[in-house]
Amino acid sequence: MGRVLYLSLLxxxxxxxxxxxxxxxxxxxxxxxxxxxxKIKNKILAVGGWSDSECSNLNxxxxxxxxxxxxxxxxxxxxxxxxxxxxxxxxxxxxxxxHDTSSLxxxxxxxxxxxxxxxxxxxxxxxxxxxxxxxxGQPLIIEVADSLESAFSLARKTCRQGVRL
Amino acid sequence: xxxxxxxxxLLFIAESIRANVLWSSTGNTPPRHRNITLENGAPCGxxxxxTPTLMNSGKDIQLEWExxxxxxxxxxxxxxxxxxxxxxxxxxxDNIVSAEDLNKTFIIHKANIQLPDVTCEACSLQIIQxxxxxxxxxxxxxxxxxxxxPADKTQIDPSSNQCPE
Numbered sequence: 427m428g429r430v431l432y433l434s435l436l437x438x439x440x441x442x443x444x445x446x447x448x449x450x451x452x453x454x455x456x457x458x459x460x461x462x463x464x465k466i467k468n469k470i471l472a473v474g475g476w477s478d479s480e481c482s483n484l485n486x487x488x489x490x491x492x493x494x495x496x497x498x499x500x501x502x503x504x505x506x507x508x509x510x511x512x513x514x515x516x517x518x519x520x521x522x523x524x525h526d527t528s529s530l531x532x533x534x535x536x537x538x539x540x541x542x543x544x545x546x547x548x549x550x551x552x553x554x555x556x557x558x559x560x561x562x563g564q565p566l567i568i569e570v571a572d573s574l575e576s577a578f579s580l581a582r583k584t585c586r587q588g589v590r591l
Numbered sequence: 592x593x594x595x596x597x598x599x600x601l602l603f604i605a606e607s608i609r610a611n612v613l614w615s616s617t618g619n620t621p622p623r624h625r626n627i628t629l630e631n632g633a634p635c636g637x638x639x640x641x642t643p644t645l646m647n648s649g650k651d652i653q654l655e656w657e658x659x660x661x662x663x664x665x666x667x668x669x670x671x672x673x674x675x676x677x678x679x680x681x682x683x684x685d686n687i688v689s690a691e692d693l694n695k696t697f698i699i700h701k702a703n704i705q706l707p708d709v710t711c712e713a714c715s716l717q718i719i720q721x722x723x724x725x726x727x728x729x730x731x732x733x734x735x736x737x738x739x740x741p742a743d744k745t746q747i748d749p750s751s752n753q754c755p756e
Contacts, residue, residue, distance in 0.1 A: 460667055460719045460729060461678040464633070490726040494611065494660060521725040525660045529696045535616070535657065537625075546611070546627060547659065553630075553726045568726060570630045 474588025481585035489554040490521040496528035509575040552577035611659040612720035612730045618655030620734035628731040635733035643737035649708040661688040664722040
């Protein structure tokens with residue numbers, strides 16, 4: 427009952443905010459822009475209204491990894507990755523995209539620093555998305571970090587900004 | 592030497608947070624810095640504004656940006672009148688990577704936009720690349736511009752794509 431209530435309240439809040447945002451848009455651009463999404467995200471988090479179980483349930487998260495490194499095989503696959511969380515081990519099905527950046531080694535616009543560990547073309551990014559809270563069909567909360575644990579912790583922390591019940 | 596550095600770098604596990612779209616350094620709007628920015632560094636990443644490129648209000652200009660590691664999604668081009676805030680969407684461009692381009696690691700994109708009919712001394716243009724997937728990824732780059740010339744209005748056209756305050 428509580429979950430239904432907060433989802434209803436959330437839907438109403440998002441509908442109002444979404445309509446406000448749309449009213450500023452021209453005929454050429456119908457979609458929710460990235461900047462508008464970011465603004466409304468902050469407003470929805472400030473209002474909140476969901477319970478902590480929305481944020482603590484691990485099934486409410488999807489995580490993905492993007493790897494940009496020279497000489498890796500470019501591929502997309504699912505991988506089970508585990509981490510320590512609150513003293514116990516938890517695992518996620520992570521969608522992994524790997525991209526070989528080695529051909530950029532000969533690009534005159536690229537500098538050597540781009541290929542040192544952590545450089546523009548020798549890096550990895552984890553993103554975790556909270557799937558239960560959406561606006562305009564898009565997830566409200568996506569956080570990025572250099573490790574699965576950090577990305578998930580950030581997403582959960584952001585989610586908890588809106589816990590009111 | 593470059594290969595030696597690369598070999599040393601590959602000995603370590605990657606932990607980094609960078610990304611893959613930049614305003615072109617040879618275009619009309621060179622980037623504020625070359626460290627491409629992720630969601631956690633939005634809107635413009637680390638770096639103070641540089642000497643702005645002079646432009647005329649209301650003028651059509653060609654913009655040029657670099658995409659590293661082409662991936663499907665879309666680009667959005669925004670204008671900020673000051674302080675990297677109050678972003679207004681100027682254009683959205685779908686980015687469907689062709690089979691031919693999938694084998695490339697570097698593409699230069701070009702698009703024409705009309706600058707807003709305003710004057711500003713420290714305004715900026717931002718490009719956001721959204722890579723669509725299980726979890727969308729966003730990459731950001733900013734350029735500093737100064738808009739001079741006749742302008743009837745000091746406010747952005749309210750019919751433009753501005754988000755509500």
